[in-house]
Amino acid sequence: MNHHAIAIDGPAASGKSTMARALAERLGLVMVNSGAMYRAVTWKVLEEKINPTDAAAVRELVGRIRIDCGHDGTFSTISIDGVDPTPFLRSAEVNANVSAISAIPEVREKLVALQRDYLKSTHVVMEGRDIGSVVFPETPFKIYIDADPSVRNHRRSDDGEVDSVETRDAADSSRTTAPLVIADGATVLDTSKLSIEGAIKAAIDILRAQGFPMKQSETLKITGEEPDHAPMMRWIYWLGWMSFGAAYRTLFGLRIIGRENIIHNGPVLIASNHQSFLDPPLIGNLYKTEMVFFARKTLFKGIGKWLYPKWNAIPVDQDRPDMSSMKTVIRKLKEGWRVLVFPEGARTLDGEIGQAASGIGLIAAKAGVPIQPVRIFGADEALPRGSGKIRFARITVKVGRPIVLTPEELKSYSGKTGYEALTNRIMDAIKDL
Numbered sequence: 001m002n003h004h005a006i007a008i009d010g011p012a013a014s015g016k017s018t019m020a021r022a023l024a025e026r027l028g029l030v031m032v033n034s035g036a037m038y039r040a041v042t043w044k045v046l047e048e049k050i051n052p053t054d055a056a057a058v059r060e061l062v063g064r065i066r067i068d069c070g071h072d073g074t075f076s077t078i079s080i081d082g083v084d085p086t087p088f089l090r091s092a093e094v095n096a097n098v099s100a101i102s103a104i105p106e107v108r109e110k111l112v113a114l115q116r117d118y119l120k121s122t123h124v125v126m127e128g129r130d131i132g133s134v135v136f137p138e139t140p141f142k143i144y145i146d147a148d149p150s151v152r153n154h155r156r157s158d159d160g161e162v163d164s165v166e167t168r169d170a171a172d173s174s175r176t177t178a179p180l181v182i183a184d185g186a187t188v189l190d191t192s193k194l195s196i197e198g199a200i201k202a203a204i205d206i207l208r209a210q211g212f213p214m215k216q217s218e219t220l221k222i223t224g225e226e227p228d229h230a231p232m233m234r235w236i237y238w239l240g241w242m243s244f245g246a247a248y249r250t251l252f253g254l255r256i257i258g259r260e261n262i263i264h265n266g267p268v269l270i271a272s273n274h275q276s277f278l279d280p281p282l283i284g285n286l287y288k289t290e291m292v293f294f295a296r297k298t299l300f301k302g303i304g305k306w307l308y309p310k311w312n313a314i315p316v317d318q319d320r321p322d323m324s325s326m327k328t329v330i331r332k333l334k335e336g337w338r339v340l341v342f343p344e345g346a347r348t349l350d351g352e353i354g355q356a357a358s359g360i361g362l363i364a365a366k367a368g369v370p371i372q373p374v375r376i377f378g379a380d381e382a383l384p385r386g387s388g389k390i391r392f393a394r395i396t397v398k399v400g401r402p403i404v405l406t407p408e409e410l411k412s413y414s415g416k417t418g419y420e421a422l423t424n425r426i427m428d429a430i431k432d433l
């Protein structure tokens with residue numbers, strides 16, 4: 001089978017990774033960050049106390065190290081001599097030396113071969129400096145992303161990184177081997193004045209014009225023009241959504257981090273820590289269409305009996321492990337709904353994340369939909385468990401990158417130990433936020 005490659009090139013902090021990540025998640029391709037490979041070699045050079053400008057010593061190192069490149073279904077992974085260097089790749093030292101290392105032809109030769117290998121097994125969206133010009137010159141799908149230098153500098157410092165964007169651009173564009181150029185056939189996309197979502201929509205238009213095989217349904221999913229499910233909120237849901245949203249913003253200065261990770265369309269299993277009764281509408285407010293929640297059986301009394309079902313709440317028996325509610329979640333997800341589950345079951349007593357009690361791993365494995373890890377901070381102070389009183393504490397919600405399982409992973413997460421392993425993976429993703 002012929003695999004497709006989407007090539008994304010451009011200067012530092014133009015938005016290449018953000019774009020490649022979004023396209024990978026929404027089109028079901030693997031995102032390969034080729035810059036991370038050059039960064040990983042740079043990290044190894046620094047680790048071994050080799051002078052980065054000593055090309056002969058760097059060549060010798062590159063000849064003897066083992067570089068393993070793979071992916072987790074959506075994102076590329078890398079290890080050098082068995083060590084995953086990811087946590088160290090964006091340090092000031094690596095930023096300062098990566099251009100020198102990536103100008104050495106033997107380094108490029110080794111990494112370009114590894115980059116091309118990806119296409120043997122999967123479709124990719126690969127980002128870097130020479131993907132459209134050198135790595136995959138034959139691909140018809142090429143985007144050159146740009147943004148004004150001042151915008152790019154701001155983006156990088158907003159990320160808290162020490163990085164001299166202009167110096168690196170000058171070096172990357174002027175080197176002899178594979179300099180940064182606008183590749184033949186590439187379409188230039190300037191993101192200076194575009195939002196992230198706007199830039200993604202523009203990229204989709206470019207890819208469509210370049211003939212990338214995209215089903216109409218996929219395009220709609222990607223651009224968010226037409227949600228898969230519940231295209232509009234019913235007035236009663238909207239009333240709750242709007243009132244809770246306004247209250248959260250005014251009372252708790254609600255802050256949301258990681259908005260770009262939110263999956264707006266299609267079925268999603270949202271896994272969040274649980275701090276207070278404020279949590280379900282808090283999560284509901286992240287999304288612009290309706291979703292499904294769970295609520296304690298005992299709340300379905302009086303007006304609750306009428307109102308909660310209208311807010312798509314499903315009764316759950318907290319005192320007993322409830323197989324039927326798990327089955328309901330799986331069914332709702334298979335129908336295309338977005339469903340919120342608190343893996344810990346009960347609210348926290350001390351603000352810490354507790355043990356996962358429910359079968360989130362089983363649900364995730366059986367439903368096979370993207371998992372959105374979310375972590376709430378401060379809701380336990382705003383409405384502590386056991387107290388009926390609201391306090392004016394700041395609430396922050398962090399949305400993590402979706403976990404998208406490959407068919408092989410889905411197969412491996414079966415049986416009790418498989419479900420437990422997946423539960424742990426989801427809980428770790430929440431704790432890491």
Ligand SMILES: Nc1ncnc2c1ncn2[C@@H]1O[C@H](COP(=O)(O)OP(=O)(O)O)[C@@H](O)[C@H]1O
Nearest residue numbers: 012013014015016017018155191194195196199
């Ligand atoms: N179109 C955009 N509008 C605003 N911010 C953006 C846009 N694209 C990317 N960003 C932000 O700019 C920063 C750098 O983007 P990134 O994708 O890491 O760039 P690159 O991979 O080109 O170095 C990130 O914080 C990202 O969220």
Ligand SMILES: Nc1ccn([C@H]2C[C@H](O)[C@@H](COP(=O)(O)OP(=O)(O)O)O2)c(=O)n1
Nearest residue numbers: 012013034035036038098102128129130168
């Ligand atoms: N295909 C590539 C990718 C990156 N490089 C080099 C040049 C860049 O300055 C560094 C780091 O790339 P990376 O994409 O991580 O950098 P930014 O995130 O855009 O700042 O690696 C390269 O030479 N060729």
